[in-house]
Amino acid sequence: MSELLDAQACERLSIDEVHDLYRRHVSRSQVSLIGAFGFGRELVDHAEGAWITLRDGRRVLDFTGGVGVLSHGHNHPRILAARERFARRRAMEVHKNFLSPYVAALAHNLAALLPGDLDIAYFPNSGAEAVEGAVKLAYKYHGGRRGTILHTDISFHGKLLGAGSLTASPEVHFPYPRLPGTDHFAFDDLDSFELALDRHRTREGSDVYAVVLEPFSASAVRECSEEFLRAVRRRCDELDIVLVFDEVFTGWGRTGTLFHFMRHPGLIPDVVTMSKSFGGGKASISGYVAREPLFRRAYDNLADATLHSTTYYGFGEETVTALEAVAIAVEDDYPARARHIGERLGQGLAKLADTHSTLVAATTGRGGLHGVFLNAAPTRLDRLVRLLPASFARDPQLRAKLVTGAVVGALYRDHDVLTYFGSNHGLPLIVAPPLIVEDREIDLFLAALDSVLDKGAARLVAAFVKERASA
Ligand SMILES: Cc1ncc(COP(=O)(O)O)c(C=O)c1O
Incomplete structure (x- = not known):
């Protein structure tokens, strides 16, 4: 076996040695692509x-x-201090037999900052996980009775199998297996949205359980008009469709309001997803926040309480970092x-x-x-x-x-x-x-x-x- 490398050895590796290790153990094409x-x-x-x-x-x-990821910049001193304090206290990262005061506080703070009854939160680790959590929540809310989910023609919701099947960016260009029942409409185009709803009309109303939408597409740098967003909200209300706003990129101030949708008073999604700068540039944490009645109907009973979870959900240092990242975003406006x-x-x-x-x-x-x-x-x-x-x-x-x-x-x-x-x-x-x-x-x-x-x-x-x- 060759000698094992530690962190100090990493810091001494030359660029050629790093290339060599990447080529042998990570990805040759990644080295070529970045070089191109x-x-x-x-x-x-x-x-x-x-x-x-x-x-x-x-x-x-x-x-x-x-x-x-870096709204706070690299290595913000308050973020570093929060993480150092947590480590010095020998605080616990993970345990399923104790409740976490940090998860409780972070969920409380989000409910305080978000409008309406967006009150119940879940904290996985990546944007795609947050989106998939929101999709599962919407599907469960309808008790599995609806089978269609709509996204836009320029969407980017991540690259996992589920989130990837809602992503229409050419970046995901291989035909992986998809979530069943996906369909799309043109971004910021109400006629196209109405046609999509028509395609999935049923005798009872609609087969659509969720619409997943970036109010501001960070990858295409385009935003939806207020008129479009309000009309989508109204139609989702009429047809009892769960409206998910994906603000994984735009959350925590990036476009000039705490979340992009908050520039339109009274416009409230059923679920909002967040990640990236939520972790202050240091922690891999994401989240979804759902309206209370939606969450209660989907999961709030003993049999379903653990239907959706992940090992690293609410991990200690990630959560403590998010608490500080949110505090900075609010206090420093x-x-x-x-x-x-x-x-x-x-x-x-x-x-x-x-x-x-x-x-x-x-x-x-x-x-x-x-x-x-x-x-x-x-x-x-x-x-x-x-x-x-x-x-x-x-x-x-x-x-x-x-x-x-x-x-x-x-x-x-x-x-x-x-x-x-x-x-x-x-x-x-x-x-x-x-x-x-x-x-x-x-x-x-x-x-x-x-x-x-x-x-x-x-x-x-x-x-x-x-x-x-x-x-
Ligand atoms: C709007 C949006 N949603 C979801 C994701 C996926 O996040 P992740 O790469 O952490 O899975 C991204 C990533 O860029 C994003 O911009």
Whole structure:
């Protein structure tokens, strides 16, 4: 047997050794893929706030928001302190024979912060688990008598088998077995929603047990209109359909209200899901919160009390971290921070779209979550595309990936700014800084993007392809 590695040994591994271990024991293609976009050649030493420090001392401004996880920034001091205190107390992580005061308190706090009778919570560990928990709850509420669940045509609800079968993003492109009875309608399109309801009309009313919907799609950076959301709510009430809002990404202030749906007073889903920054950037915790009557009818009897659970549900340090993450989001008014970021960043991006109108097709977004859609049509790209292997050329999103990937690459290589691009039906450059970001950091990002866009699509892609060829 080869020597076992401990944490200190990890910190001494070189990048080549990490590549080698990944290739042998994790995924060769993951190493190749990250390399194809110009990443994966450096290791991180540490990260704090909006900044990542690499092993060679280079500092990188992180405008990815950790794909939704890092609203509090990296290693927020209050989050670290809460976790250290919990460890010092030798507190207990898991036991099924004792009730947890932390789970009780976290569920109480969510009920206090969410509107209406969204009062009963369950805390698994990932976004997909929260979504699947909500789906099971809705199915059980109807006693198994209804068989259809609706989602949208640009949905992203996770990649587990259940959540994945409700995900319409091209990211999930293999025909895995699906939940039975899924059907979809066009995002933010009331006619399409009504047609979907019609398809599943029954003599008693409807066969639909749940509608799962992102009021703001983080992966496509598009939001539903208030009119649409209120109409969906009304139709779900009329037909006794459980309405699930998936706010795994947008929860805890990201778009300028505590949850995105809360920008519309009186609009309340039957279940809301959350994750990502709920764990303060440190804990893998998610949750769903359900309206009380729904939960009581579905599970509130002794026979069904443990029908849905997971081993790590309500794990100690995860829950204590979420308690602190929520307290920070409320006390430091993350929704107001997001609105401020939205103004400064939104105005800056609109100006850049104006200045670089041949390259920037559109900008969308709100609060701390924006998308920059780049124009991938220039004919000068044809020559470059022809140079690529045939397997690449078959990808219908290749041109958009090349242009947006080239911008992400140039921001990182030339300006020490980290961004990423979405992988839904559009491929926007996603701009989602931590909500603790300062004005000067927003300005730094905007100046960097201005300078990158100045180069134009053809030069950016040529440099990107050349660099990949020589890597
Ligand atoms: C809206 C939404 N729902 C669900 C998920 C799935 O979460 P996880 O990757 O933790 O399973 C995501 C992840 O990005 C998401 O953005």
